[in-house]
Amino acid sequence: MAGASVATAAGSGLAAAKPDDTVEVNVGFASERGRQAALEKATEVVREFDSLDIVTAKMPKRAATALEQNPNVRYVEENGTMEALAQTLPWGIDRVDAEVAHANGETGKGADVAIIDTGIDSDHPDLKKVGKGKAFVECGTGGLTGSCTFYGNGNKCRKSWDDDNDHGTHCAGIADATDNNKGVVGVSTKATLHAVKVLDCSGSGSYSDIAAGIEYVANQGWDVGSMSLGGDSGSSALKDAVQYAQNNGVLLVGAAGNAGPCTDCVKYPAKYPEVMAVSSTNQDDNLSDFSSQGPEIEIAAPGSDIYSTVPGGYDTFSGTSMACPHVSGAGVGLMSNGYTNDEARQQLKQTAEDIGLSENESGSGLLDVAAAYGLDSSDDT
Incomplete structure (x- = not known):
């Protein structure tokens, strides 16, 4: 053999x-x-x-x-390596009716969402529910010269898993920023965030780093792994890791990629069947012009011009990277209510809103957080 x-x-x-x-x-x-x-x-x-x-x-x-x-x-x-998917320049919580869920007590409390990315700012006032984290790349290193001077905002590495790029913190705020009457609010607001730093300050990480991060999430028993990263090529090691996480109850959510306009260009790991692939929409409910498409797309979420947290403040970015944590935040909320990873994935698809896009563009439709909880979007009490 x-x-x-x-x-x-x-x-x-x-x-x-x-x-x-x-x-x-x-x-x-x-x-x-x-x-x-x-x-x-x-x-x-x-x-x-x-x-x-x-x-x-x-x-x-x-x-x-x-x-x-x-x-x-x-x-x-x-x-090989993969890259953080998109930070161009970026509303989405209101469009997916997450605030309706908040008003009805649906906050994700008691569940865990891992941001598998460049890390999370350990000192951001809107990200107070940050729990245990782990770094698989060294904070403060990366780039062509090994220097982080030109990446992110020079965030200090107070923790090994701190964000020295901006990307991971931006995704964390979309998924689960605290509802504290300032800054921004996430799709969920009281889930526990975990920084799994697999990308360096330039937004790059090896297959091995990313696979090890996914394995770590599964071994911690966390509910959701949010992956706003990807590459053109698959990896057997990465495939082993996503299968392991899926089998161990993790809902894996992945950004489809920013290769659009195209018809069959979903990036890995979102391309794997174990991962829920998310495309991006804009404020007109059209597919974002940068969003990858393909038969692997399961759901769409807002990804154009999204305002969220970055180390030391806030900024507006665009990309399927921003669409992905909208779905991750909704998924962790369902799992806080006892859904399994497979049940949460199915519920998100079954309750998605038809906005007239093809399955290749949006899968089951646009994320509808209120509907996923069985709430009427007018029930904003």
Whole structure:
């Protein structure tokens, strides 16, 4: 039985590497023999996963190529990267009737939503329900020069999982900013936010970092994993991680991508069936011109010109990155009421509003938070 072939990410250098060049790969193994084989070939072990049968390691290309022939190895792939999906420039809580849910006591209290992203500002007045977090990349590093000077607002790394970019904090505010009569309010307002920092200050993170973050969310028993990130190529390690999280009860929500206008261009990991893919709409209920489309789209949410939290203040961004946490905030609210991940996903789709877009553009329709809770949008008491 032959192992999997060495996979290459778009624009990667693995295929062009010489036999003795050092490459960084994810090795999915089928047995302890496969694990040991990977470790023996490694010149440096980057990561051993807690629950997934994967080792991330550096080794000569010839060693990686040899491993793919090992019957105890499932796959060998380059440890490519994904990017934070979109921060161009950005209303949405009112349009999806989240304020109706708030007025009826639906706040997400008691449930947990992980923002798998660049981190969350640990000192923002609108993000007071931030619980345990973890960093899989070092705060304050990244970019072409290893410097974060030109990214975000120079937010200080008070916690290892602090946001040194802006992107993760913006998504966190959309999902779950506190209702405190200032700043902004989230789709949910009392769920516990968790920063899972898998992207560096430039908004970039490896497959291994992201897979480890997803695994971590599942192992914590958290309800929702919100992923406003993506890339053109899939990854076997990432696929293992999303399957593991889905099987362990996590509702995974993913941004579809900003490759529009297009007809079949949903990014990974949103493209995986384990992830609820979200497209973006604007204030006219049209598909945002940047939004990716495709048969994987399950629901749409506001993503154009969205005002939310950033480290030290507020800003307006656009992207499917902004649409994704609208759905994550609604999902965590349902799970606080006892829904499973599959039940919450189905409920969000069944109660979505038909705004006249095709399934390829909006899946089941536009997110309707009030309807998902069984509330009438006029019941804003």
